[in-house]
Amino acid sequence: MDLAVTRIEDTLKGYAAAVQDFAQLCVTAAAGAFRRPWYVQETIYHMNRIGVGSIFIVVLTGIFTGMVLTLQGAIQLEPYGAVPYVSKLVSASVVRELGPVLAALMIAGRVGSGIASELATMQVTEQIDALRAEGTDPIKKLITTRLIASLVMVPVLTVITDGIAMMGGYLIAHFSLSIDTFFYWTWAFAALGPMDLVYGLLKPLVFGFIVCMVGCYAGITTSGGTVGVGHSTTHAMVTSSILILVSDFFMTKLFIYWGW
Amino acid sequence: MIRFSNIFLKFDGRQVLQNISMDVPAGQTQVILGGSGCGKTTTLRLILGLLHPESGSIVINGQEIVGLTERQMASIRAQMAMVFQGAALFDSLTVRENVGYRLWEEGALDNESIEQRVAESLRFVGLEDTLDKMPAELSGGMKKRVAIARALACKPKIILYDEPTAGLDPINTHLVSELVCRLHREEHVTQIVVTHDLECAYRIADRLIMIHRGEAIFDGSVDALQASDDPRIRTFLRPEEVLAEPGCFPHKDGGVRVVPPMSEKAEQAPA
Known part of the structure; x- marks a missing residue:
């Protein structure tokens, strides 16, 4: 007993210590953005890789989500004669949630796991120690640059996903459900208020932070050789996916509470 | 000058280093000998400030480094360079970018001077024709030599080597040992070399310290080490004599333990 x-x-x-370490890493990485050196080239390089x-993948995700949503929505709205308002x-x-x-989630799979495996490999091959030995702050060089790139690019990718999803919905609405183009877009924009823009940009900002920081944390805390690299990659993917879903629920709850 | 005084270090409740003390005068090559897992690499990491001791003092060029923050350690690390066991070259950068990494980061020299310094360092290790290669294209021995060139490029006062000859063929072992000797002779760099390669150690060492299970059991010259009658040192230096009989293994206290053959064990086992 x-x-x-x-x-x-x-x-x-162990969990409490991990949360404490993670929080400390987040603060250090974020603070790194406000002091020299800036590593502009690296940040642009990561923006290109992430964005x-x-x-x-986000175009594919968007177009199929929009198309399937229109098909399913039309079935649900048909009994009420509301198909044109799909x-x-x-x-x-799409803009608020999906x-x-x-x-x-797609970016977590592609970018988060990539960040984790890259940093994990650097960790087990002593490259992160070598950076420190060479007088470089590895958090600033490896994590802050990726964090800035994620915070900029994930909202941009989300806007692209939203736009492509609405376009996918339009393709089905126009060619399969014979809804007029003007009617579709008028009602599509009528459903959106100014706060949806805030919704649509605040959430991806938080998700971008989660994907990057979970990947970085999993990467730099790797131990145990190549087995550890595989473990960190899986861990980053699973943890960031769960955190995205959980934080989405709480953000939505909070926005509703505030009357947004 | 590097001074270690009464260093103790624990990992996960296990005592890794116990009361380690040593002095490395400027311009000397100190070899740290010992079996695998005895705490040799840990000692280098302490000097570099990558680990912090539980207690004790580490003084580098007159400055106490225990208790310094990462940022305060930067000026100390600027005087040092380390050659890691697996070379630890940055695999996304070319050999040129690896060797000139610190110089480009510091930004104190212009591009032309850095290129010149990179070429000089690579010439010193005999790899001037690998400038544009990626680390993945190099052999193990070449990686080690590039790592030495990277250490050299910033003209450090202290170079730390972690198993510089481990896993190398005899020719590369000779080349790397010779480079360490040349740095001592020509550049008067203070060097600490962690190894269990005795031939290399005898060749490069001004002084040796031997660590056994986290404890320093010898500190002296090559001749004094070879003349030592400590059973732990004798077993390490001449295992072919001490462990000559089949089934002989080194005992943790330095003696010899004999493990009976498998068949004998089976006979002794209760039915």
């Missing part, structure tokens, strides 16, 4: 209690206590202490490199449903659900969440 005592052994079980000790084990539970050790596990909880331009992810366009293809664009309202598509735009509201666009940010699905884009973030």
